[in-house]
Structures are given as C-alpha cells and as structure tokens.
Amino acid sequence: MKALRAYLRSPAGIIGAVLLIAVIAAALSADALFPRDPLALAGRPLQWPGANPRLPLGTDNLGRDIAGFLFHGARVSLLIGLVASVVAVGIGVLVGAVAGFYGGWVDDLLMRITEAFQTVPNFILLLVLVAVFGSELSVITIAIGLVGWTAPCRLVRAEFLSLRNREFVLAARGLGMRDMPLILGEVLPNALPPVIVYASVVMAIAILLESALAFLGLSDPNIASWGNMIGAGRSVLRTEWYVSAIPGAAILVTVLAFSLVGQGLNDALNPRMQVL
C-alpha cells in the first residue's frame, strides 16, 4: 500500500500507468473490436485515414485495415516484450546471482561471458541468432531475451556482492543453511527491487528490438507486428506516409509507457537510484 501511494505521487508514474493501461486495453479488446484477421485484405489499398468511415485509420498498401492492425499489434508487442523480458531477467538473475554469490573463478568465467555478450552489438547478435535459428515468433522472442540479459545480470551481481557478507547471510550460513535456499530465500529477495525497476526498461528495449527486426523484414511475417507495417509502408513513403507514421506512433506510445512506469517504480521503490 505504501509503495502504491509512493508510486502515485510520481507524475511520470501516473501518466505511464494510464498509457500502459490504454495499450493493454487495446490488446485485450482486439478480438472483440476487430474480429477479422488483421493480415487479411480489408478494402481497397491506400485509403487515407478518415476517407472511409468503416476504416477509421485507412488501409495500407496491402489493403490491411490499419486500425485493426494496430490493436492486434499491441497484443504482439506486449507478448514479445513480456516473454523476452522474462527470459532476459531470468538469465540475468541466474548468472548474476551465481557469479555474485560464489565469486572467485566462477565469477571470473561468468563475467568474461557477460562481457563477450556486451561487446558484440546486441542488434548484430540478434541478426546472427535469426540467421541461425530462423524467424518464427517463439525464436525471435527468445533471441531478444538472449541479447538483453547482461544489464540485469550486472545489477544482480552487484547486489549479491554487497549482500553476501552481511550479518543475516552469515547468520543463515552459520545455522547450516545450504547454498540454494540461502540464495533463493535470503539474498535474492533483497536484491530484487532494482531488477524489478529495470525490467520495465528491458521491456521497452525488447519492443524496440522486435519492431526494428520486423521493419527489416526479418521477423515472423505471419504476425501483426507494428514494425512490419512500417516496413511495408516504406515503399509508399513519398505519398502515403501515414502507413508508416501510424504504427510508429503506436510503438512510441508503448515504449514511452514502459519508460514512465519504470520511472514511477523507481521513484517509489528506490528513490535514490538513477534509472538509465
């Protein structure tokens, strides 16, 4: 309750929550409001927004209903963002916890691997993964998670390093607690708040990465991804620029929502930490 009140004191947090709820509502209502397949032909191609009352945001160059595509796209973006962040944060917590808790050569080895992942530009690594494993939705989602785990990993490791020699950990160890319950039950809960805040940033980055991939035509072509429509709109950019403009605005709003929620969470959970 206290955390919620603190969250609601932050204007960024309130705006972010409102935007996020709007995006989630769009995703949930997609099937009810636009029961047709968003990838199917809905009418004559390239009708401007407002020209046809049945298609409020017009159609793209493939004749798809842009409004329906936006609503179904919200579902895809949220799904990919959520699953990819779970993968990224999951790997990050696991590797960071082990490295920070054990230290020594385990830490050295894991940190070299983390640095290797940080050294290769994440989008180029994503391209390699797509080239190797193909571009189905599940593959793309996991690949995005795989390129994004290093920052949460470093956060968790730093927390573990500072926590592992605290009295309560030493006491639990002295009582004969084994490593696994000690890590999961004692240290991890204390290390989590900054990771939760950072998860919203991971989510925003995941959505941006997927849209960039879809824009290049390297994502799953069978899903209604916003980046996909921006890419399709490129060929008619000179005249019908709205085809690219509208889905891009949707990405902007969604990513902004996650950043603002992250800032609100940060203000509420650890007011002294700076989120980047």
Add this chain to the structure above:
Amino acid sequence: MMRLAALALRRLAQSLPVLAVILVGLFLLLQLAPGDTVDALMAQMGGGSAEDAARLREQYGLDAGVAVQLGRYLLRLASFDLGQSAIYGKPVASVIGERLAVTALFMSCALAFAFAAGLVLGVLAARRVNGWPDTLISTLGLVFYAIPSFWLGLMLIVLFSVKLAWLPPGGFETIGAGLTGLARVADIATHLVLPVVSLALIFLAIYLRLMRASMLEVMSLDFVRTARAKGLPEGKVLRRHVLRNALLPMVTFVGLQFSTMLGGSVVIESVFSLPGLGRLAFESVVQRDLNTLLGIVLVSALLVILVNFVVDLLYARLDPRIGA
C-alpha cells in the same frame, strides 16, 4: 605516463579472453545453423546435383569436423584472414574494409552529436532544476528515448526530403557528381545529417539524463560550496569545478553505449542506404553469407573493444585517482 601505459596493457590483456569467448561462441552457434553457404549458393544457382554440393562443400572446407573447422578458422584469423565472402566473391576482409570508413565516419558524427547535445541540454536542465527549461528538456528526453530510430528516420525523410526537399533521402554522396575537396565534404555532410540525427536521438536522451543527474550530484558537494563561498562567479564555478567532475560518468557511458550504437547502425544504414558495415550485416543475413556475418561480428567487437580502450585511457587522464 607509466601509470597510463600499465593501465593500457592491463586493459588489452583483459580483452583477450573476451574475444576468445566471442569467437568460439559464434563459431559453435553457426554450426547449429540449418543450411550452410553451399545451400544458399545452390539455391541461387537454381538447384544442382548432390555431387555439385559435395564438391562445393569440399572447396569451402565445409566437409571437415566441427573441431577441425574451428581450428582452421582461428588459425586463419591469427593471420588476419577472414575467409572468402561466398556471395560477393571477394575476401571478407576487403568487403568489410570497403564499408568500414563509412560506418566509422557515421558513428563518430552520431556519437559527437549525441554527446555534445546531451551535455548542453543536461547542463541547461541542471542549472534551472525543476524550472520550466528543466521540465521541458526532461520531457523531451523521455520522448526521444521512446522514438524508434528507424521510424524517426522515415519521418525525417518525409519532412526534409519529400515535403521540404532540403536534404537528400539517402545514400552517402551524390553518385556521378565527381565532386572533390570541400564540395565533396559538404555533399557527404548533407547526406549524413538525417541518419546522424535518427541514430543519435536515443543516445542524446540517455546522455542528457545522465548529465543532468551527474551535474546535480556534483553541485551538492562541499568543494562547490567552497568555490561559491570564496566568491567565484556562477559561470566559472560551473565550468571549472562542476562540469569537469560531472563529465566522468558521461565518458564511461560513451564506452558502455558504443556497442548499442553500432547495433543501431544496422537499421539506420538500411533506411538511408548508407554503404556501411551495418547494411552489410543486414545483406549478409538475408543472403546467408555466414563468413561475412562472422567477420562483421568480429570487426564490430574489435571496434567496441578499441573504443572502450580509448575511453578508459581518457578516463584515467581526466581523473588521476583511476589507474594502476
């Protein structure tokens, strides 16, 4: 000087195991790929017999075991041989070399722009903290952070190339214009404005938030109060005392963010058809040219290591407490 040299050596030694992890990891990853260069070539030729495929595999050394291929690859790398690009029919090193200059120029411009603009905006915001310039700049920073760079690129093309016709919509320079000297520099500069802005905006947002936070932190320290108390004018306090110390986290961040920026160039170079490394990466994925892709990963990793190396030395110079 000794301190810097020792630091430099230690940094270089630290980057070697990282490089090794990258090479082995990527090689093993690519072994998992369904289909290889020969499959892609055969598909391009419109199919062929199994004997042809076997002959080609032998020619490209793809018939050996995984460990042997890895050993060969590492040996060749030791002599700076990145292999043959199957699609371009040239050594990978020369394909990459042709593209490197464009990317290097593009990256430096984007980095310089993001750094300079982020610095200025961050200082302005911190000077009037919680005033309207601060609110405006911080809000802009949040919005900039959320804009997908490729979309921004397209919208800038619509506005500045299509509607206003001020700037070219793509390419690195006007082809066939035969420009030399300053005229060519100006030509390239006009081509780079839109891509640089598109790529740099998100980093500008990060730098400005960082700079603002870092200025505020330094301004609350005792030595700043001392400087003010001894009667220094505010501008001088900011320039001489606050700015220099507040710059340190910014410099670290340039190193940390460089790899992300290089990744972002893939999309932006594709949007603006810049003949750089990023676009080459995209092309080699589409064409399944694995040798080239591996080469790009290696070269970009080396670039990232190099930039971080320079940043570390710069940092040690700025702050004498860092080092051996």
